[in-house]
Amino acid sequence: SVWETLMSNLADRLNHMNAIQRKWLYLQPIFARGALPQEQPRFRRVHEDFQGIMASIDADSLVKSFAEMRMREEHLHEMSTQLDMCQK
DSSP states (O other), X not given: OHHHHHHHHHHHHHHHHHXXXXXXXXXXXXXXXXXXXXXXXXXXXXXXXXHHXXXXXXXXXXXXXXXXXXXXXXXXXXXXHHHHHHHO
């Protein structure tokens, strides 16, 4: 059903966002100090995407809105992968 699909999509997005947030919280102070200059552009792209998503959530904090937010399915996975690359 539509409702089950929505809830499944929401669960996936929340899991991805939780992982991204944990990695971002760990890496943000490191990159804010200017460390790892070769990875700065990669982190900056993820940082901007993350901030954009968080601003959208802040503007409309309904869970259903987050589940229906227009974004490519693999976008959150790509963000997580990019943060992993920054961390290595």
